[in-house]
């Protein structure tokens with residue numbers, strides 16, 4: 317389990333002035349201001365769960381993960397990962413977590429992947445049965461043997477990511493912290509990585525905290541979301557509940573005979589003010605704010621006026637809902653179901 321209470325991280329950043337003279341003045345005066353990257357967040361993540369840690373650029377995700385993995389010391393507050401305070405127990409924490417994190421590598425750049433794995437096996441004291449079982453799994457899903465004996469520094473981004481992902485799982489960690497794990501991977505490997513993490517979660521009960529901007533990663537790996545904005549938690553809960561907070565829904569339909577699509581569009585926008593209609597040949601899409609009209613109202617309006625041949629109401633998409641959430645939290649509004 318991961319437990320975070322009132323966690324704060326501040327950075328002291330030198331104030332910079334523009335231009336050459338400004339740069340000189342920056343060096344001479346050395347004035348600082350404080351950036352509060354993580355602003356008193358609290359949350360709990362149960363063991364064995366799959367949580368997406370989401371937020372716009374600069375929201376404070378990486379800083380939180382750095383504290384949770386022991387790389388960074390909090391300014392104040394507490395975090396516990398399976399009962400350990402990571403920055404005070406870096407070695408013990410490292411044995412129990414698996415990390416894939418941006419530019420940081422857990423591999424030895426001058427060695428091949430198999431040699432790096434052999435060292436990690438010793439570092440983590442991995443039993444032979446576990447090591448062999450995991451190598452078989454990595455071969456099955458990541459085709460890890462194909463990386464051969466090439467030095468890590470000579471691998472492509474996608475090849476290195478395959479090795480990083482495997483390395484993070486080699487010692488059967490209890491908690492996985494993965495930051496953008498499918499970056500640089502082709503579609504087949506992206507799918508394989510998603511299957512891998514889901515299998516490990518199901519079979520070993522591994523807790524997953526995924527930081528990603530990739531909506532397909534998020535929805536195929538995680539069922540829970542923790543959303544931060546300006547260093548504060550603005551939503552924690554199930555992803556399907558988050559989707560149900562969508563402020564905008566759509567109805568897409570086709571029809572036969574009757575008025576032209578342009579005439580239908582004009583009629584809809586006139587009679588249901590606040591809706592937006594877009595046309596794609598004979599296919600018409602109505603976007604409507606849920607606060608004004610329900611999908612049912614839009615549908616009954618259509619049934620009375622056109623001869624529908626096809627019609628569906630798509631699921632709200634996570635990208636749009638997150639955008640709405642960031643906008644709302646920027647205005648410090650209440651988020652339904654949110655923890656703010």
Ligand SMILES: Nc1ncnc2c1ncn2[C@@H]1O[C@H](COP(=O)(O)OP(=O)(O)OP(=O)(O)O)[C@@H](O)[C@H]1O
Pocket residue numbers: 327328329351352353371372373374375376377378379380
């Ligand atoms: N070492 C540092 N020194 C000063 N400011 C920092 C440092 N690290 C992060 N910040 C600032 O803290 C804030 C949060 O950064 P963080 O990297 O945690 O965001 P993020 O949510 O991971 O963003 P992204 O999605 O772009 O990776 C940003 O304003 C960033 O500029």
